[in-house]
Amino acid sequence: MAELTLVQAINLALTQEMESDERVLILGEDVGKNGGVFRVTEGLQQRFGEDRVVDTPLAESGIMGSAIGLAMGGLRPIAEIQFEGFLGPAYDQLTNHAARYRTRSRGAVTIPLTVRVPVGGGIHAPELHSDSPEVIYAHTPGLKVVMPSNPYDAKGLLISAIRDPDPVVYFEPKRIYRAFRQEVPEDEYTVEIGKARIVEEGSDLTLITWGATTLQCIEAMDNLPEDLSVELIDLRTIYPYDLDTIVESVNKTGRCVIACEAPKTGSMAAEIATAIQEHCFLRLQAPIQRVTGFDTVMPYYKLEMQYLPDAKRIGEGVMACAGY
Amino acid sequence: MPKRIAYKIEIESISILDEHANFDESLGAGTLRDDEAVFLYEQMTIVRHYDEIAFKLQRSGRMGTYPQNKGQEAAAAGAGFAIKKHAPGSWLVPCYRENLALFLNGLPMEKILLHWMGDERGNQIPDGVNILPISIPIGTHPLHASGLAWSLKYRERVMKEARDNSVVISFFGDGASSEGDVHEAMNFASALKLPAIFLCQNNRWAISVPISKQMGSETVVQKACAYGMHGVQADGNDIFAMYKVTRDAIERASNDMKPTFIEAVTYRLGDHTTADDARRYRDPKEVEAWFNKDPLIRTRKYLEKKNLWSADKQTALEAKAKEMVSQIVKNAEGIAKPTSDDIFDYTFATLPDEIIRQRDTMHTHSLGQNPSQETLNAHTHAGAR
Ligand SMILES: Cc1ncc(C[n+]2csc(CCOP(=O)(O)OP(=O)(O)O)c2C)c(N)n1
Ligand SMILES: [Mg+2]
Numbered sequence: 001m002a003e004l005t006l007v008q009a010i011n012l013a014l015t016q017e018m019e020s021d022e023r024v025l026i027l028g029e030d031v032g033k034n035g036g037v038f039r040v041t042e043g044l045q046q047r048f049g050e051d052r053v054v055d056t057p058l059a060e061s062g063i064m065g066s067a068i069g070l071a072m073g074g075l076r077p078i079a080e081i082q083f084e085g086f087l088g089p090a091y092d093q094l095t096n097h098a099a100r101y102r103t104r105s106r107g108a109v110t111i112p113l114t115v116r117v118p119v120g121g122g123i124h125a126p127e128l129h130s131d132s133p134e135v136i137y138a139h140t141p142g143l144k145v146v147m148p149s150n151p152y153d154a155k156g157l158l159i160s161a162i163r164d165p166d167p168v169v170y171f172e173p174k175r176i177y178r179a180f181r182q183e184v185p186e187d188e189y190t191v192e193i194g195k196a197r198i199v200e201e202g203s204d205l206t207l208i209t210w211g212a213t214t215l216q217c218i219e220a221m222d223n224l225p226e227d228l229s230v231e232l233i234d235l236r237t238i239y240p241y242d243l244d245t246i247v248e249s250v251n252k253t254g255r256c257v258i259a260c261e262a263p264k265t266g267s268m269a270a271e272i273a274t275a276i277q278e279h280c281f282l283r284l285q286a287p288i289q290r291v292t293g294f295d296t297v298m299p300y301y302k303l304e305m306q307y308l309p310d311a312k313r314i315g316e317g318v319m320a321c322a323g324y
Numbered sequence: 325m326p327k328r329i330a331y332k333i334e335i336e337s338i339s340i341l342d343e344h345a346n347f348d349e350s351l352g353a354g355t356l357r358d359d360e361a362v363f364l365y366e367q368m369t370i371v372r373h374y375d376e377i378a379f380k381l382q383r384s385g386r387m388g389t390y391p392q393n394k395g396q397e398a399a400a401a402g403a404g405f406a407i408k409k410h411a412p413g414s415w416l417v418p419c420y421r422e423n424l425a426l427f428l429n430g431l432p433m434e435k436i437l438l439h440w441m442g443d444e445r446g447n448q449i450p451d452g453v454n455i456l457p458i459s460i461p462i463g464t465h466p467l468h469a470s471g472l473a474w475s476l477k478y479r480e481r482v483m484k485e486a487r488d489n490s491v492v493i494s495f496f497g498d499g500a501s502s503e504g505d506v507h508e509a510m511n512f513a514s515a516l517k518l519p520a521i522f523l524c525q526n527n528r529w530a531i532s533v534p535i536s537k538q539m540g541s542e543t544v545v546q547k548a549c550a551y552g553m554h555g556v557q558a559d560g561n562d563i564f565a566m567y568k569v570t571r572d573a574i575e576r577a578s579n580d581m582k583p584t585f586i587e588a589v590t591y592r593l594g595d596h597t598t599a600d601d602a603r604r605y606r607d608p609k610e611v612e613a614w615f616n617k618d619p620l621i622r623t624r625k626y627l628e629k630k631n632l633w634s635a636d637k638q639t640a641l642e643a644k645a646k647e648m649v650s651q652i653v654k655n656a657e658g659i660a661k662p663t664s665d666d667i668f669d670y671t672f673a674t675l676p677d678e679i680i681r682q683r684d685t686m687h688t689h690s691l692g693q694n695p696s697q698e699t700l701n702a703h704t705h706a707g708a709r
Contacts, residue, residue, distance in 0.1 A: 029530075029531070029533065030531045030532045030533060032532070033532055033604065033605045034531065034532035034604055034605050035604075037531065037599070037600075055532070055533050055537050057499075057502035057533075057537070057538050057539065058462060058463065058499035058500065058502045058503060058530050058533065058538065059463075059502045059503050059504060060503075061503075061504050062502070062504070085460070085461065086461060086462075088461060088464075089461075089464070089503060089504065089505065124388045124389075124442060125388070125389065126388065126389055126440070126442075126460055127460045128460045128461055129460075264682065265678065294667060294668065294679070294682045294683075295671070295676075295678060295679050295682060296667050296668050296671050296679065296682075297670075297671065299444070299666070299667045300439075300442040300443055300444050301388055301442030302441065302442040302443050302661065302662055303442075303662055303664065303666060303667050304442070306664045306667065306686070307667055316692065317692070320692060
């Protein structure tokens with residue numbers, strides 16, 4: 001088994017799906033010869049040709065809207081939006097069309113579309129290259145939203161997304177594109193959309209996170225007292241998220257901390273906390289804690305590390321909850 | 325009925341100082357005076373040096389991603405100078421490849437460095453300087469230019485304020501011209517008859533995507549003409565041509581309340597940004613050919629031919645550029661670190677309580693934000709139970 005980075009694992013999934021299904025094509029800005037600005041599609045145009053890996057004009061609404069048409073036409077388009085901030089121009093097509101066609105047409109018109117989007121902060125990038133807007137799309141009925149935190153899941157989730165009969169927004173935490181390697185099977189496999197992963201089992205407190213923050217949580221856990229047993233859950237799918245795994249865990253631990261990069265108010269952390277309150281009320285021994293970004297515009301990079309929840313802040317949240 | 329032509333357009337392409345430093349006397353008459361040409365050559369040389377230093381700052385980890393302007397200085401110089409001279413106080417709505425146009429119109433030079441150093445204070449434009457911050461989402465800001473131009477027209481007509489010659493000029497690239505917003509901006513400006521100038525720097529590439537894949541049309545400017553706007557193409561590496569077409573556009577906006585689209589044909593001599601490696605997708609022969617069309621080279625040759633420039637002056641200018649830029653870098657790097665309050669304080673005119681709470685605690689776990697919550701004090705720091 002090869003040890004791959006997140007970027008390589010995504011590239012492998014793309015290669016294999018394109019290899020096995022001629023309906024799969026990639027479109028986006030700079031995805032061809034340049035292999036994408038993060039090199040995620042490196043080598044794919046050379047391998048599959050310009051008809052299947054297409055450099056589009058610079059227009060996100062154009063990319064999203066025509067990907068919808070391609071999907072309606074019986075293909076399996078994978079649209080790349082260069083950074084999460086540039087979902088803006090594509091928003092109308094994604095939320096008002098891709099997400100709604102199945103419902104609108106009573107199932108007659110479906111949109112099997114995958115939208116790949118680098119997401120999140122921590123790479124010292126310019127404005128609109130560091131945001132965490134996952135909840136906006138999770139809040140859009142008709143869209144599935146996933147975000148892997150490691151190479152193994154990245155490959156399996158992407159294959160699931162491409163094969164899914166509905167639109168899936170596949171967020172790639174750019175901060176960990178090349179942060180570490182992991183064994184990734186060469187064989188094809190899928191990671192089911194809607195299933196969280198228990199990263200580490202524990203009995204005293206449930207820590208829920210997703211994307212790059214998973215690594216901050218692991219670091220935080222390394223610095224916690226030995227006798228505090230924390231169960232870490234990596235959500236993997238933001239919507240439809242794995243309520244069963246969460247409820248089972250919190251019913252066991254009675255305490256929960258949720259950590260993510262997005263602004264606090266109305267974040268996915270808010271939704272999960274509400275669901276826990278609905279399902280685990282009598283088991284809760286402490287108020288659920290959120291460790292998140294702030295209700296502000298994501299700052300430019302001089303201040304971004306103060307914005308992003310780090311191991312220290314997460315550790316403090318865990319201790320406050322554990323000690324309650 | 326016989327067929328008839330429903331519509332026909334012809335678009336002029338203006339070149340005054342060509343790449344061999346040949347000067348078209350008839351077109352060039354009444355454009356830049358000698359002292360102005362010298363001034364712009366000096367300014368272009370200074371920003372070229374600024375660009376090189378910015379590149380080095382990024383490479384040595386002292387600055388984030390930076391988009392070099394190298395090779396495109398003349399478009400910014402000619403247009404920026406025309407605005408400064410004939411329509412001072414106009415609004416400039418930039419993207420990121422026209423630094424010199426901004427500097428000529430009053431933007432302190434350290435601002436651009438600060439922006440790319442990840443510091444919002446680089447976007448805090450001094451009072452009285454009508455320049456918007458660098459716009460990161462490509463092709464979205466020309467609509468703001470149309471809106472600003474509309475506000476100028478409104479103030480003049482409804483509020484009876486003197487507009488003088490003020491116009492609004494927005495800058496964007498060939499790639500940007502593919503965004504729907506740019507088309508909406510052009511249509512608004514044309515339909516509402518606004519004093520706007522659209523300056524597209526066609527540098528033939530949008531990161532790795534060549535113009536041939538960006539559009540099926542021969543020129544960018546013909547699209548503007550389709551909106552009923554006057555359009556002109558100009559040699560973007562020629563300060564005289566750029567000055568002339570921009571001055572004409574200012575007149576059209578001022579006298580007739582009509583927008584103009586200028587396609588400046590130029591070339592990005594450097595990588596897209598410091599995060600890019602253009603060797604992956606560009607033919608070195610193409611790049612080499614454009615190095616010969618470098619605006620600095622032809623302007624210098626022109627000045628030398630006219631005995632307006634000398635090797636001594638060049639040496640002195642280079643020394644001056646070095647000193648100036650090193651002082652600008654000092655200013656940019658010397659600024660005190662922003663405090664974490666800066667993350668919060670500009671969100672609204674009046675901060676909501678929740679944001680104040682987040683700012684004052686910098687803890688987003690809920691208990692940290694509300695330590696008075698009942699029973700907390702009794703139990704906190706009971707360790708890990
Ligand atoms: C809406 C949006 N989409 C994508 C990007 C990423 N991006 C930054 S610059 C660029 C290319 C711009 O090309 P062009 O408009 O020709 O300007 P140039 O860089 O060549 O001056 C792209 C795709 C962005 N910043 N904004
Ligand atoms: Mg360009």
